[in-house]
Amino acid sequence: IAGITQAPTSQILAAGRRMTLRCTQDMRHNAMYWYRQDLGLGLRLIHYSNTAGTTGKGEVPDGYSVSRANTDDFPLTLASAVPSQTSVYFCASSAGTKLGQFFGPGTRLTVL
Amino acid sequence: GESVGLHLPTLSVQEGDNSIINCAYSNSASDYFIWYKQESGKGPQFIIDIRSNMDKRQGQRVTVLLNKTVKHLSLQIAATQPGDSAVYFCAETRNSGNTPLVFGKGTRLSVIA
Numbered sequence: 001i002a003g004i005t006q007a008p009t010s011q012i013l014a015a016g017r018r019m020t021l022r023c024t025q026d027m028r029h030n031a032m033y034w035y036r037q038d039l040g041l042g043l044r045l046i047h048y049s050n051t052a053g054t055t056g057k058g059e060v061p062d063g064y065s066v067s068r069a070n071t072d073d074f075p076l077t078l079a080s081a082v083p084s085q086t087s088v089y090f091c092a093s094s095a096g097t098k099l100g101q102f103f104g105p106g107t108r109l110t111v112l
Numbered sequence: 113g114e115s116v117g118l119h120l121p122t123l124s125v126q127e128g129d130n131s132i133i134n135c136a137y138s139n140s141a142s143d144y145f146i147w148y149k150q151e152s153g154k155g156p157q158f159i160i161d162i163r164s165n166m167d168k169r170q171g172q173r174v175t176v177l178l179n180k181t182v183k184h185l186s187l188q189i190a191a192t193q194p195g196d197s198a199v200y201f202c203a204e205t206r207n208s209g210n211t212p213l214v215f216g217k218g219t220r221l222s223v224i225a
Contacts (some may be wrong), residue, residue, distance in 0.1 A: 033212060041158070042201065042217035058212065090155050100146050102211065103155030 003027065004104035006091050012110045013081050021076040021107050023091030031094045032074040033058075033101060034066060036087040043090065049074055081111045124222045131189040133219050135202035138183060146213065147176060147187045148200045158189070159200075181187040189221075196222045 007022045021037040024064030025032065034046040035058075049068040063085060065077045074093075078085055088108050125131045137145075143164040148156035160171045162178050162185075169176050175188040185202055199220050203213040 033213075035215075040217070043215040045212055045214070049211045056212075059214075092155075100158040100161050101156075102158065103148075106155050 004093055004096055005060040006089075006107050008102040008107060009105070010108040010110075012112065013078075015082055015111055016080050019078045019081055019109070021091075021109070023074045023076070023104060024072050025074075025091075025102075025104075026072065027093060027095075028071060028101070029093035029095050029098060029102075030071070031101075032067055032068065033092040033094075034064070034074070034076045035089060035090045035092065036060065036085075037106075038087050045089075046089075047075065061097055081109075083111045085109065086111045122220045122222065124224055125192045125223050127192060127223050129192055131187075131192045131196065131214075131221055133187045133188075133189075133200050133221065135185040135216055136183060137185065137202075137204050139206045140180070140183065140202075141219060142206050143182075143206045145176070145178065145185050146203045147174075147185075148201045148203065148215075150201065150218070151198075152198075156201060170182050192221075194223045194225055197221055207213075 004025045013019050026090050030051045033048045036045045037043050044060050047058055049055045052068050052071045053101040055066050088106050090106045091104040094101040127190045128170050146161040147159040150156045160174050160176050162176045163167045173190045177186045199218040201215050203215045
């Protein structure tokens with residue numbers, strides 16, 4: 001692994017289903033982030049983690065949960081997906097919150 | 113209210129010309145800024161950053177200027193190339209401490225060959 005990986009690349013999901021988007025980084029970065037990107041709205045922060053064992057809410061956290069059990073992984077869970085969660089989801093990491101973030105390739109999620 | 117925004121949603125530039133992409137911010141407490149480039153179908157890519165104790169920072173073909181008096185940030189791309197075509201985002205931290213970055217909505221740069 002080099003950098004940040006996300007899985008799956010894309011997913012079509014029925015409304016009401018549970019879904020976990022995976023994110024793994026191998027740079028030993030302390031901070032990790034989840035964004036959603038929608039046309040005309042740019043990147044909006046969902047949740048973040050400044051270090052393993054801690055998480056925080058971003059701009060649009062409702063309907064999403066995260067965990068940070070270790071430095072490398074930061075999964076994002078949709079407990080019961082709704083169509084408004086159709087979006088492209090990006091995971092990012094940085095060595096610190098005052099440093100540039102490195103982004104993964106994204107997951108395109110469609111909720112029907 | 114507080115915002116990170118861009119003056120122009122789209123910008124078309126002739127190949128070889130210089131490009132200037134602008135960004136405004138409203139919180140004088142913002143002290144760290146980053147420019148990102150996002151090509152179609154890809155994640156944002158870090159270009160250059162600047163801290164509030166600087167007015168200018170240069171990279172390879174790119175320069176970021178920070179004017180704290182008017183709360184304005186710009187990205188200058190020299191000798192724009194077709195590969196520069198992308199959406200460019202500015203981002204800021206709004207407070208000291210561990211506050212995550214907040215992104216603007218982006219400017220699409222189109223390079224005309």
